[in-house]
Amino acid sequence: MSYVVGYGIKYPLHVHHRGASIPHNGIKYSCTGGWKWRDTPKANPNTIVGALVAGPDENDGFKDNRRMMNYTEPRLAGNAGLVGALVALSGDGSIRINKSSMFSFVPAAKFPPPPPPPTPWIH
Known part of the structure; x- marks a missing residue:
C-alpha cells in the first residue's frame, strides 16, 4: 500500500481533502455543502497526485x-519533508543541493523532560 496518492498500484482513493473529494463542475459549494461528497463511499473524483496521507x-x-x-x-x-527529500533527489544537477545536510538547519524536536521517578513510600 502506498500512502502517496497516485503512486503505485494501490493508494488511497478517499483522501480527506476538499479539492479531491468535490467534483469540479463550476458550482461553488458552501462548507457544509461539501459534506455530501465527504460522506459518499465513492472514490474521489479528483486525484491529488503526490499528496502523502x-x-x-x-x-x-x-x-x-x-x-x-x-x-x-x-x-x-x-508533505513538506517528502517534497524536500524528492527535490534533493531529483533534478538535472544544475541546482547544487547537499543531500547529506539538506535538513541540518531544521531544529530537533524538543520533548518535555521525563517526570521524576516516584518517591518511595516510607512508613
Missing part, C-alpha cells in the same frame, strides 16, 4: 475513509 495506525492498519482523517488527510508536516 497520514498513513497507517500503530498496528499497520489503514482505513481508506474520508471521514477518518487520521488516516487519509494529507498533512503539511509530512
